Amino acid sequence: MSRITCPVLKNKVTSAEEAAQFINDGDVVGMSGFTGAGYPKAVPTALAERAKEAHGRGEEFGIKLLTGASTAPEADGVLAEAGALKFRMPFQSDPNLRKSINTGETEYVDAHLSHSAQQTWFGFYGDVKVAVVEVSAILPNGLLVPSSAVGNNKTWLDLADKVIIEVNDWHPREYEGFHDVYYGTKLPPQRRPIQLLEPTQRIGDPYLRVDSDKVVAVVETSAPDRNAPFKSPDEGSKAMASHVVDFLRHEITAGRLPESLLPLQSGVGNVANAVMAEFAHSEFEGLTAYTEVIQDGMLDLIDTGKLTAVSATSFCLSAERATEFNENIEAYKGRILLRTQEISNHPEVVRRLGIIAINGMVEADIYGNVNSTHVMGSSIINGIGGSGDFARNAFLNFFVSPSVAKGGAISSIVPFASHVDHTEHDVHVVVTEQGIADLRGLSPAARAKKIINNCAHPDFRDRLQDYFDRASAANPNGRHTPHLLSEALSWHENFQANGQM
Numbered sequence: 001m002s003r004i005t006c007p008v009l010k011n012k013v014t015s016a017e018e019a020a021q022f023i024n025d026g027d028v029v030g031m032s033g034f035t036g037a038g039y040p041k042a043v044p045t046a047l048a049e050r051a052k053e054a055h056g057r058g059e060e061f062g063i064k065l066l067t068g069a070s071t072a073p074e075a076d077g078v079l080a081e082a083g084a085l086k087f088r089m090p091f092q093s094d095p096n097l098r099k100s101i102n103t104g105e106t107e108y109v110d111a112h113l114s115h116s117a118q119q120t121w122f123g124f125y126g127d128v129k130v131a132v133v134e135v136s137a138i139l140p141n142g143l144l145v146p147s148s149a150v151g152n153n154k155t156w157l158d159l160a161d162k163v164i165i166e167v168n169d170w171h172p173r174e175y176e177g178f179h180d181v182y183y184g185t186k187l188p189p190q191r192r193p194i195q196l197l198e199p200t201q202r203i204g205d206p207y208l209r210v211d212s213d214k215v216v217a218v219v220e221t222s223a224p225d226r227n228a229p230f231k232s233p234d235e236g237s238k239a240m241a242s243h244v245v246d247f248l249r250h251e252i253t254a255g256r257l258p259e260s261l262l263p264l265q266s267g268v269g270n271v272a273n274a275v276m277a278e279f280a281h282s283e284f285e286g287l288t289a290y291t292e293v294i295q296d297g298m299l300d301l302i303d304t305g306k307l308t309a310v311s312a313t314s315f316c317l318s319a320e321r322a323t324e325f326n327e328n329i330e331a332y333k334g335r336i337l338l339r340t341q342e343i344s345n346h347p348e349v350v351r352r353l354g355i356i357a358i359n360g361m362v363e364a365d366i367y368g369n370v371n372s373t374h375v376m377g378s379s380i381i382n383g384i385g386g387s388g389d390f391a392r393n394a395f396l397n398f399f400v401s402p403s404v405a406k407g408g409a410i411s412s413i414v415p416f417a418s419h420v421d422h423t424e425h426d427v428h429v430v431v432t433e434q435g436i437a438d439l440r441g442l443s444p445a446a447r448a449k450k451i452i453n454n455c456a457h458p459d460f461r462d463r464l465q466d467y468f469d470r471a472s473a474a475n476p477n478g479r480h481t482p483h484l485l486s487e488a489l490s491w492h493e494n495f496q497a498n499g500q501m
Contacts, residue, residue, distance in 0.1 A: 003137040016042035019217035027129040030156030034068035034314035036226030038149025044075040051084035062086035068151020072226035090116040091383040114345035114389040117155040131160035136171035143207035147171040149314035199311040227319040233274035236433040241278035260286035267359035273297040313344035345389040354395035359387040365417040366448040368424040377418030403432035403457035409500035413456040416488035444481040
């Protein structure tokens with residue numbers, strides 16, 4: 001049975017190849033997609049083929065692509081491989097696109113996820129010419145039932161001159177009722193407080209709206225979201241997860257947290273998934289989450305009954321867990337709510353709810369500055385994502401990483417971070433498998449002592465202490481945050497020159 005029951009839009013059904021003809025060289029295109037969920041499955045490939053044909057004729061063809069977050073090989077990947085991406089914002093994870101960005105072929109703006117929609121409204125990226133948005137159904141009245149991610153779809157549909165809709169019947173039709181799309185956002189000076197007081201409170205509509213006159217094509221698809229395989233937690237991940245849970249127990253004993261904690265936010269990745277698994281084996285009950293992405297571990301927590309309510313903007317599931325979810329979707333209705341990312345990541349809401357944020361990092365320096373995006377200061381990995389939205393405004397934030405990488409050649413604790421995404425002013429707790437450093441209320445020198453002693457790998461600990469001691473001695477009038485400028489990035493230089501820090 002067709003998922004398109006609106007007569008007007010049913011008449012606009014066409015092929016992906018025909019739909020791609022509505023996108024022109026230089027267009028700003030807003031596509032759906034957030035952490036490999038809810039992205040268009042057919043039009044990007046058709047557009048990539050169109051770009052290859054144009055390049056074969058010696059013609060220019062490339063777009064400025066705006067999304068919610070990362071998409072998949074069938075979207076970012078094929079477009080980057082075809083040389084069809086002149087510009088990308090705000091987050092990515094595809095190897096082809098990463099290479100294109102780091103070689104300078106594609107311009108990239110690594111925006112905070114909560115900022116990307118409003119910055120587009122402000123006109124920072126130019127006028128949105130085309131929106132390409134995946135949904136799970138179109139209702140008789142033209143309302144759209146979102147799929148596995150909401151992201152920035154509302155903004156793309158509102159702003160675009162032309163709209164292409166992909167209707168994907170791989171997604172369960174029962175997605176209707178899982179979404180909360182807030183249409184109360186205004187631009188300054190008309191903004192009003194967002195009256196959201198608990199994680200799954202509804203403040204918007206279950207559907208996306210679209211002006212049917214703007215819809216130029218509707219494409220029917222039946223394809224799964226990107227697989228996101230998770231590794232079984234290794235001993236290091238288990239140790240970090242245990243450190244986090246033990247720390248939260250201590251905070252309850254100290255009277256700073258209730259026994260059911262505060263709403264949880266967890267970034268994407270294996271360590272974050274391991275932390276959720278540790279919660280499943282803990283004594284905590286009545287947990288809630290206000291986050292951006294729902295991974296396998298969070299679904300497992302719902303299944304145990306320990307997690308009672310989750311607000312997010314997207315899923316990021318393994319193939320096996322996605323199949324299980326689709327088959328049992330009704331069991332999660334009322335316990336999961338998917339919002340636009342400008343609300344799921346909104347600093348005002350994060351601050352009000354008192355979020356406990358858990359995010360990964362590449363490295364931290366001895367004073368607590370965190371790099372979560374770059375290798376050796378220059379090469380982007382994925383992007384800052386929502387970590388800044390949550391960390392800066394959280395009641396309590398954790399940054400987690402193994403203490404070493406590349407078989408011990410790289411230390412994740414360094415004298416000075418080669419790139420800073422989260423300054424020392426925003427970082428509360430640093431965690432490695434070695435231990436945990438609570439930085440709250442500490443001066444830079446006191447933070448350095450904690451980070452070196454608690455988080456650094458033993459192979460690097462003495463060298464870090466030596467750096468700090470010599471920096472302090474060399475700066476009698478600069479001992480607040482002492483550095484040896486000629487050595488601050490020498491560990492990174494050593495790695496580039498010799499393959500080890």
